[in-house]
Amino acid sequence: MADYIIESKELTAGYGKAVIIQDVNFQAERGKVTAIVGPNGSGKSTFLKTLFGLTRVFNGSVVFDGEDITKLPPEVRARKGLGFVFQVNNVFPNLTVRENLEMGAYARTDKEQIRKDMGEILDIFPILRERQKQKAGSLSGGERQMLAMAMALMGRPKLLLLDEPAAALAPKVVTQIFMKIRDIVNSGVTVILVEQHAKRALSFCDMGYVFSSGRIVMKGPGKDLLADEKFVEAFLGKR
């Protein structure tokens, strides 16, 4: 049996009284990339936020590393080894780049190790080293995305949730971002990736899930999905 780092069972969640995702059964294998694709408004982002406890759960459960975390608040989940990179508003604009990175390591207490990690992260993202003292609000879109990922890594997560990391970025930057994500995976972090761009995500991932109207409608290895005629017709169009 595969080793799942996170699992959701019959998960139904939303905001206030509105139900947005329903009966979602989802698994992500440790050390792999799992992609979630689907049309706009299909509930992909809401699902990701639900994994982190940022929505209202009506039914079902989330199990992380063998522990039921359904009722835990986000700040506690962060301490258990989950990391999240939001699609937008994913840095603290009025804090300096360095302070942002420190915030990424907020839940950790191992000061020595944090300092080392900071050095390593700045090596991975050299542009951030240059901009250390600048306010994050003054960074470009690509730099911001880098900072957001770097912040999440500062928390030393076991599982990293990425919400459309390449949205609204120039193609060249997108390639860079995906290279970084590959490095992150290679370093042993499990990644769940929500993507609008289905082709890009599915060719990148190990396992893919397709959301529509708040439910999972298809799942399978990314490459199989891309080869599946029904999927291509419904979600990629006849291009």
Place this chain on the structure above:
Amino acid sequence: MDLSIPLINSLTLGSLYTLMALGLTMSFSVTKIANFAHAELVTIGGYVTALLVNWMGYGLGESLIAAFFASALLAVAMDEGVFKPMIKRGSKPLFLLVASIGIGLVVRYLLFIYADLNAVITVQAKTNVQLIGRFGRAGITTIHLWVFPITIVSVVLLHLMFHYTKPGKALRAMADNEDLARVSGVKIYTLRRLMWFIAGGITGVAGGLWSAYSVITPEIGWYALLRIFAASILGGLVSFWGTIAGGLIVGFAENFGITFMNTYFNVSTAYRPLISFVIIVIVLLLKPTGFAGFDIVGWLKEKVKGGGE
């Protein structure tokens, strides 16, 4: 026209407004609540100070510490008792503002009843005020020796907290983006409590200083609130240094403005509040988004940088 008296008055009141406005800016930037009950934090601080000094014979220093704790606890109680439960129920932001008006009414008129029963509707902390020097025609008294150092020390301490301590940085992070702070592992409710405690406390101290400086009534906070909002809004309601600049600007604009208008145009000094109101209106109309902020210091820095390069 001799300007020494308005100058000293401006600095004194400007300092008090700054302290009060820093409390408002802190609570607004972290919680996004335009808290009208902030007025009551000033008043409670003032009354605690005045009554401890006058009835119990405490020194001003001890009384100000008591005022800090009284207003700090009141601020925490407001949040725990009303705002937090409302937010958890998904209340609209504007309802929180209206609820704060409700809190303000309850606290203010309870205090009115207390003050009425004890004949302290108007009161001043009777400290041993001594003249220690003169600046032009204006006298410098022992009260000024309390107001200025406390303001400066508070500002420095807050600055150090916000930039060099973990909770301070986390508060700035929360002000920027609460969800992101949460997923970074910040215990937002604990920090909120800390924030209300400090914001309430410094506001209470400012109220206490005011009660030593002049006569107060249960409405002193409401009277000050217009100036507090004007000062905070000048700083975009989120900027630390902007608020400090705002507090001083309001202090100066009011005292110089009204002295000037009174001397040359025979305008009654009763129109003093209109100056703060005009400041609010001008700032909001120039920067209607308000939220993005009217960061004077940031703006100046940019100008200076831009000019230098």
Place this chain on the structure above:
Amino acid sequence: MQIEFLASYMPIFTSFIVLFAIYLIAALSLNMEYGYGGIPNFGHVFFISVGAYMAGVLTARTVDYIAGIKAGYCSGQASVLRTEYLSSHPMEAVGIFVASLVLGAIIGGLFGYAASYPALRLKEDFLAITLIFIGDMGRIIARNEEGIVCALTGLTGIANPLSFVKDVGTRSIAYALIVVAFAVLTYIYVQRLAKSPFGRLLKAVRDDDLAAMALGKVVPRVRGEVMVIGSALAAVAGVLRTFYIQGVVADDFQPLITFLVLTMVILGGMANNKGVILGTLIMTALDQFISPSFLSLLGISVEFDVTYMKYIIIGLIIILVLMFRPQGAIPEGPVETPALELSKSSEWDVEEKLEIGGEEERSPSG
């Protein structure tokens, strides 16, 4: 005996009715602005005061002019002479009353139009802050200018338009009927407005930024119109009040009045005019009966000014309603359209509702 007993309570009853009707006009207009339109006009007292000052200034100046009263504008003598003139010249008295209503509404509307400038541009809470303080600035000016309503002393001698009626009881009942008639007309008007396409547009703009954006240029016009109509109605309430208390004092128009009226709206139920009637009834009762004069009538005396109790209760009501029943006593009903009737008969499709709720992603790339 019985009749005499009733008669002794009659003034309390009529004064209650008059105040209830005046507050109702104010509350319905605030409900239109805030409940339906989502514009937090927390400077409502200012617009009420505009009508009140208007009535006072217009009456006093006109009477002083046509009756040739030379005593000072603010003097007690002028006040007596004005009352004498108005009670002996019914035509003029009624004419001035009608003129005050019309002019009050127009000037109130103009101020509302001016206030709609920030109302279209500011974020909700900043607008609320500005308007709360606007409410108090008007009072600060009025209490310092002799020429408006005689600064702190207040303007007097604004006799009731019916003061030619010699019997006080009959007169006050007749005036009560006039004020009630205005309240009823206001109710019918706002109720029709709420159910009209304009009312639905208002709610759409209030509830949904997207709808508001899609409607584009319509939004500023709609919000502007609401501010104009709401402020004009508030001013009418002010005019009716001035002629009722036969004078006007600036310090009567504290921000507390706004909060009292706001409580009527919130307690009754925002965007529900029936609820507002209930809210107004409860709050007017509170306003009237928690007063030193009424309590002494009941033989109750306290050591402090009981009006403080009133404001504590208002504050508590605001807090408790917003915490536990933010929709108010009578919640807002669904928008009444032909489609609603249809949906009542057919089964509501749950799946479709889910899709509607699914717009959680506001990606610029989407």
